[in-house]
Amino acid sequence: MRLATLNDGSRDGRLVVVAPDGATCAGAPFATLQQAIEQWETAAPALAAIDHFPEPLDPAQVLAPLPRAWQWLDGSAFQSHGDLMDAVIGIAKPKVDFPLMYQGMSDTFLAPLADARFPSEDLGIDFEGEFGVIVDAVPMGTSAADALAHIRLIVQINDWSLRALAGPEMKTGFGWVGAKPASAMAPFAVTPDELGDAWADGRVCLDLLVDWNGKRFGAANGRAMGYGFHELVAHAARTRDLVAGTVIGSGTVSNANFREIGSSCIAERRGIEVLDEGEAKTAFMAFGDTVRMEAVDAKGRAPFGVLNQRVVRA
Numbered sequence: 001m002r003l004a005t006l007n008d009g010s011r012d013g014r015l016v017v018v019a020p021d022g023a024t025c026a027g028a029p030f031a032t033l034q035q036a037i038e039q040w041e042t043a044a045p046a047l048a049a050i051d052h053f054p055e056p057l058d059p060a061q062v063l064a065p066l067p068r069a070w071q072w073l074d075g076s077a078f079q080s081h082g083d084l085m086d087a088v089i090g091i092a093k094p095k096v097d098f099p100l101m102y103q104g105m106s107d108t109f110l111a112p113l114a115d116a117r118f119p120s121e122d123l124g125i126d127f128e129g130e131f132g133v134i135v136d137a138v139p140m141g142t143s144a145a146d147a148l149a150h151i152r153l154i155v156q157i158n159d160w161s162l163r164a165l166a167g168p169e170m171k172t173g174f175g176w177v178g179a180k181p182a183s184a185m186a187p188f189a190v191t192p193d194e195l196g197d198a199w200a201d202g203r204v205c206l207d208l209l210v211d212w213n214g215k216r217f218g219a220a221n222g223r224a225m226g227y228g229f230h231e232l233v234a235h236a237a238r239t240r241d242l243v244a245g246t247v248i249g250s251g252t253v254s255n256a257n258f259r260e261i262g263s264s265c266i267a268e269r270r271g272i273e274v275l276d277e278g279e280a281k282t283a284f285m286a287f288g289d290t291v292r293m294e295a296v297d298a299k300g301r302a303p304f305g306v307l308n309q310r311v312v313r314a
Contacts (some may be wrong), residue, residue: 004062013067014028015028024055029047065153065187066245069246072109074101075227077099087268100251110260112186119314122164129252130253131265132153140239154199157182200223203221204222252265294306
């Protein structure tokens, strides 16, 4: 099952169920995705029973599946990405046996075709392609084994970053604020069964195709997560209850063979250049640049749809 949120002029939009071909949709018996996820045991069967899709789906009217969320927790579950970022930023993190995670801005998730607004090109504008999950209510202390059942929907995310601010903020030891503006979501939130074999061990085993200004930049696969999403959920719930609608991200999708398949963010490419050539040569994004992200399966199908954004001056 694939769900989307349409712009109806309200802050949270209108929930619809998307036809298998992605071209049409049907109104849902729940006004918003947040309402549905809060009563998922009842909502899921009702939504899945819809099999008539009379309404054309206009991509220009599609918002993020959750235009705003109660909580956004982003992990860093790909080791190759983390190692490169440490080299670029110039920090040495202690080795830990738990996932890395920060709490980011959740009051806005940009629509999949919305312009991304920034005040200056000098801030080091960077995209970050990743996957995420939306959970129902998760009690404090839930184990990783039990957390898997709380993952109700899977999404694709562009976690925008401002690299000129990221390093200084991280080095304070107090975390990110300015470096992490609003993220964006691809059009469709999907149930785990929608991915078939591509959902395995709490991981999205799909290639994430990233194009910058129309040129392929990366095609990393989500299988390489060092921690599965169930482990990220359990880590987040260690000392707190997670409200229904909490979004948890994987961090930038990255594979160890990044030199062959490319990257899901510019900072990673720059880190490779530092290692291989002694200095970073690839510039960050400029106003007018575009980034397109699409996770595809072996048949070329894109279960989350396409995320396609342009960078503009705020």
